[in-house]
Each structure stands twice: as structure tokens, then as C-alpha cells.
């Protein structure tokens with residue numbers, strides 16, 4: 486698939502629930518229309534091939550189906566999931582789907598599949614800030630040491646960017662594994678495939694857990710939950726990890742408990758020279774939310790206390806011009 490075809494695919498995916506007004510349909514140029522038909526045909530062929538083997542309850546939008554089947558094929562084949570029930574949310578970097586677990590996960594009622602957008606369509610975030618001092622990981626979560634692969638990533642060739650995408654996902658998965666094992670409030674991760682992460686689902690059949698940003702807490706509840714978030718920040722520091730994009734948008738709230746999500750950009754407090762700045766920003770954003778919920782906070786003081794009590798030195802760095 487070419488880049489343009491993928492872009493069209495995602496335009497379609499994003500507008501899947503909207504009815505295209507006739508007026509804008511008229512404006513589709515002939516060239517674009519024929520390209521669109523070509524894309525349709527390719528994706529349909531792929532979807533047809535895979536859908537012979539897998540039947541999902543979720544009726545995906547036309548283009549989404551091929552992408553979804555392609556991304557979840559491996560996971561379904563290994564019996565991690567037996568069905569896709571519905572789309573939970575389309576995020577900026579990935580879409581999350583509610584799935585029925587397969588025989589490989591006998592204990593869960595539901596699981597969540599985070600399916601990444603194709604690398605070329607993801608936000609061009611400033612990943613240099615997060616990758617500073619961070620080794621790149623392969624699809625198995627092992628450090629990449631192969632010269633050819635390292636070269637491709639440095640040159641950002643097509644292959645190199647694919648490897649960087651893999652590394653990004655591997656960081657998310659391995660961080661969740663370590664943190665879950667350490668007792669942090671993160672979804673239990675089950676498996677990683679080339680384009681998806683399967684994890685514990687937070688929520689019920691009718692609806693997934695809202696993010697904290699969507700919830701107004703009682704004063705009585707806000708205090709203990711704030712302490713719980715700080716406990717998680719401390720536990721993460723103890724395991725040499727900083728979330729890097731923490732805010733009320735990446736914390737789920739369900740049954741009175743919190744769950745931290747969305748870890749691809751984690752950084753190490755020991756290795757990244759901007760670590761303290763990144764950590765302080767996480768603490769500040771969390772404090773902003775809890776301030777609105779009536780909790781008095783001192784973000785700078787808290788960040789310092791958490792950081793130094795784990796024995797890390799405070800290095801103040803300035804943002805790079807491109808940040």
C-alpha cells in the first residue's frame with residue numbers, strides 16, 4: 486500500500502461513523518476516485534483472504550476491516566483472542582478494541598487490543614527527547630545490536646522507521662510487563678505482535694473505563710487517589726521508569742481505582758539526561774488535575790522529593806530548540 490492509499494484509508498476510518506455529505510462527494514476528483522477504487526479493491530482482497538479464517542462480531546468500517554484483520558491475525562491465530570466485539574476508542578497513535586479472550590487467556594472475561602496506526606501516519610512526535618540514551622528494542626523486546634538495523638534506524642530509511650515503530654511498541658509492552666510484575670496499577674499485558682498489544686481490559690461490557698480527565702471526583706475520593714498516583718510514580722522510579730506522557734488523559738478510573746496506561750515513550754531516570762524535566766512535567770500535569778478536584782499540591786516540591794528519595798541527582802536541562 487502506498488502512503489497516499491494509507492492516508493485515504495485513515496481518512497475513511499476516521500469518518501467511518503459520519504455520513505459523507507453529498508456536496509463533498511461531488512467534489513471528489515476523477516483521479517482521486519479511481520485511486521480510491523484501487524485502494525478499495527486491494528483492501529477488500531486482503532480482508533476477504535483473512536476473513537475466511539476469522540469472523541469477528543465487530544463490523545468494522547470498510548477499510549478498517551482489512552487493517553484490523555491484518556493487525557490481529559497473529560494474535561487470533563495463537564488463540565489469544567477469539568473475537569473482536571467493538572471499538573473502544575480511536576486515539577491519536579492507536580485504536581483500542583474490546584475483544585473476547587481465546588483459550589490462551591482462560592481467566593479473563595474481556596481483553597483490550599491496542600492496535601497501532603501504521604507508523605507513517607502516526608504523529609511526528611519529538612521522539613528524540615525520549616530516545617535520548619535509550620537503546621532500541623526489537624520485536625522480542627531485546628536490545629538491537631545488529632549493525633545493519635542500527636544503521637537503518639540512524640538513517641531513518643523505510644526499514645529503519647519500521648524498526649523504530651517496533652521499538653516504540655516493545656517499550657510499551659516490556660514496561661507494562663515490568664511494572665505489572667512490580668505491583669503498579671497498569672493493565673496486565675498479555676502479548677505483543679507486530680502491530681498490536683493485547684492487555685487487560687479496564688471497564689465493563691457496556692462501556693470502557695473513562696479517563697480521569699472525564700471524571701469529577703468527590704473530595705473524599707480525590708485525596709486517596711492522588712496518593713495512589715504518587716505511589717505509582719514512586720514505584721516506577723524504583724523500577725527506573727518515568728511515564729513521560731502522564732496526565733489525567735492517560736489514567737483510567739474504574740470502580741474507584743486508577744490504572745495508568747499508554748507507555749511507549751517511557752524514559753529511564755538514570756540514562757536520559759532530560760529525565761528530571763520529563764518527570765517534573767508528569768508530576769505537574771497530575772497535580773493540575775488534582776488541584777481542580779480540590780487537592781492542594783506542590784508539584785515542584787513533590788517532584789523533588791520523589792526523585793531525590795530514590796537517590797537520583799537533579800540535572801536541570803533546557804529544552805532543545807526543536808522541542
Ligand SMILES: Nc1ncnc2c1ncn2[C@@H]1O[C@H](COP(=O)(O)OP(=O)(O)OP(=O)(O)O)[C@@H](O)[C@H]1O
Pocket residue numbers: 573574575576577578579580581597599672684685686687688693694695696734735746747748
Ligand atoms: N486497557 C484498556 N482498557 C480499557 N480502555 C483502554 C485500555 N487502554 C486504552 N484504553 C482506551 O483507549 C484510549 C487510547 O489508549 P492509549 O492512550 O493507550 O492510546 P493512544 O493512541 O496513545 O491515545 P492518545 O494519543 O489519545 O493518548 C484510552 O484513552 C482509553 O480510553
Ligand SMILES: [Mg+2]
Pocket residue numbers: 576734735746747
Ligand atoms: Mg493516551
